[in-house]
Amino acid sequence: MADVSRHRGDMATHPDVREMRERFARTADERDVALVDASVLLTGLYCAVSPWVVNFSLTRPDLAANNLIMGIAIGLTGLVLSVAPARAYGLSWAMIVIGVWLIVSPWIVTSGPTAGMIWNNIVVGVLTCLFGLLAASRLMKMKKGPAV
Numbered sequence: 001m002a003d004v005s006r007h008r009g010d011m012a013t014h015p016d017v018r019e020m021r022e023r024f025a026r027t028a029d030e031r032d033v034a035l036v037d038a039s040v041l042l043t044g045l046y047c048a049v050s051p052w053v054v055n056f057s058l059t060r061p062d063l064a065a066n067n068l069i070m071g072i073a074i075g076l077t078g079l080v081l082s083v084a085p086a087r088a089y090g091l092s093w094a095m096i097v098i099g100v101w102l103i104v105s106p107w108i109v110t111s112g113p114t115a116g117m118i119w120n121n122i123v124v125g126v127l128t129c130l131f132g133l134l135a136a137s138r139l140m141k142m143k144k145g146p147a148v
Contacts, residue, residue: 036138037082040095040131044075047102047124054120063110063117067124070098070105074128081135095132099125 048071051057051064102125106113
């Protein structure tokens with residue numbers, strides 16, 4: 001039968017103390033990017049609704065559809081980064097490409113974009129690139145492994 005006595009012992013004598021410390025360090029390292037994950041998700045949501053916020057959804061439906069699709073892609077990337085960070089940080093490079101596309105898309109997708117469309121896509125594109133770079137740096141740090 002197992003010994004379930006309530007005596008308090010020193011944790012340093014536990015046989016799995018090293019493994020527990022390493023697991024705690026890995027878990028703590030993975031969650032320091034929660035701010036990036038949430039920011040990516042919010043950026044994607046804004047990008048998806050931005051044609052209606054900036055009010056170009058009726059005049060430029062092609063750019064509105066572009067922003068909606070790219071916003072959904074960014075938002076799903078942020079959601080995946082939150083749910084399975086160890087598996088999904090490879091998507092960070094795709095976010096950089098999406099960010100660059102958002103910056104140049106007003107001139108490619110539509111003719112004669114307004115200043116609001118241009119600035120909206122530039123800001124969202126730069127934020128997406130920035131968060132993609134932050135997530136990519138996190139990926140590089142994870143591939144190196146924890147410092148012992």
